[in-house]
Amino acid sequence: MEEKMLETSILKELNHLSLKNFVKFYLFNHQQPDLFFKLDEFLQDIKKIQPEVEIIYKTEPIEPSPMLKVTNISDEISIYYLAIPKGPEWPPFFQILQAISTNQSFLSPRDKNKIKKVNKPVKIRVFIMPRCSFCPLVVTLATQLAIAQPLIQTFIIDGSLYPEVAQQYKITSAPTVVINEDYFLVGEDGKEKLIDWILKAGETTYDPEVLRSLLNQGKAERIVELCLKEEGYLMSLLTLLKHEKIFTRIGAMRVLEELFDKSPRLAEKIMPYLLKMLETSEKRDKDDLLFLLGIIGTPEAIPKLHQIAQTTSSTIREAAVEAIEHIKERYGEFH
Structure with a gap:
């Protein structure tokens, strides 16, 4: 019997999601056809359960690829998955779908007010690995930030599926968060300091902690x-x-x-x-x-x-x- 991409328990949880508006997925492909087919199968399984999900295929070259983009109907949200959710990574993914469909992030009012100060584009790369117990917490915060603030782009990257990207950023542990290339947060710092460091990245600052992070x-x-x-x-x-x-x-x-x-x-x-x-x-x-x-x-x-x-x-x-x-x-x- 052919193995299913999504487990039965996950399919049930997907079925219980109440998506009020369309959620769009863009699937970018340029290389690694095996991984592309896995991502495509993953999306097709979701669409069978949630017809409100729209899948759009993009063939133009993009690096790294293949890559999923999750967004709303007006393309205002920029969440990219270079990963396929498994086990504890599913709850953050479900929250993404729910938040996009309701146009309402799960951030606290305090955090929402904080990120209103972001006034220039910020890229967040969250590197995760299988069996990483703390990764889902960081993924949840990073993706909800992108939903609440359109200037924030969040990339979720599974280092085991995209080892060349992990090597490019010299990732040695998970979770590791990279903000705008120069701000690195590792482990619990990825959650505790993420918003403060996003605000730093949006300023013209010469904070020594940025340089220390790069040294580390x-x-x-x-x-x-x-x-x-x-x-x-x-x-x-x-x-x-x-x-x-x-x-x-x-x-x-x-x-x-x-x-x-x-x-x-x-x-x-x-x-x-x-x-x-x-x-x-x-x-x-x-x-x-x-x-x-x-x-x-x-x-x-x-x-x-x-x-x-x-x-x-x-x-x-x-x-x-x-x-x-x-x-x-x-x-x-x-x-």
């Missing part, structure tokens, strides 16, 4: 790109040199090293800021800054380093002398 996801090249484009990001990156987490500090230093390999003039621009930061009384921070100056420091730093080398702390003195030597190796002797 191994996106150093993206930080370099942002810093070269906007000086505000560079200044935010400098604040991470004093972060309490050692891996954040090391990550920031490595990014700065790569950044100045690409654009040495930026070293001169931030040198006054680094020298000012050296006035800290925190030995940990001073050690890190001296190490960094040994890598990217300019001759401008040498007088300050000579002054620090007079300190009574042997480790600080050695670090300052070593930094001076490295700078002289790069620029030659200075008198």
Whole structure:
């Protein structure tokens, strides 16, 4: 006997849904015919139970594909599924159908008021995996946000079905939420902080937490790109040199090293800021800054380093002398 795409219990729940208005599905196809046929069968099974569902096939190239778009009759809602709901993923999907058909999201009044502040397009990518217990909660919030605010596009992506997309974003755990390419939320943060971070993404901001999120996801090249484009990001990156987490500090230093390999003039621009930061009384921070100056420091730093080398702390003195030597190796002797 041929296996059914939808289980009997799911078919019963679908049958109990009361859809007051049409719900539209667009099925985009360009490659992976096996996956396309699975998605098509999935939609056909739904339509048998809920004739209010409309299916429209699109053949133009789109990446990644195949892909489902769920929307209302006027195409104002943008929810994309690169996934096929299973098990605990069904309730969020049912809520999508119900909310679209009634033109009313399930968000709380407080959250609805919050997202009214969004005034520019925002893309949310929610990466899920099979047997992920927390994923449905994040999917529910992310999709309901797209229903309540037309400027929000939500993509639900099953990393096991679309491994190339998960690899592109360096996804290592689920749920992981990516907002506008640069904001990463992992695990419970995907639900707890999602709305606040959407609001951040809609502003012109150089929040250090954005850069820290990218560091945690191994996106150093993206930080370099942002810093070269906007000086505000560079200044935010400098604040991470004093972060309490050692891996954040090391990550920031490595990014700065790569950044100045690409654009040495930026070293001169931030040198006054680094020298000012050296006035800290925190030995940990001073050690890190001296190490960094040994890598990217300019001759401008040498007088300050000579002054620090007079300190009574042997480790600080050695670090300052070593930094001076490295700078002289790069620029030659200075008198």
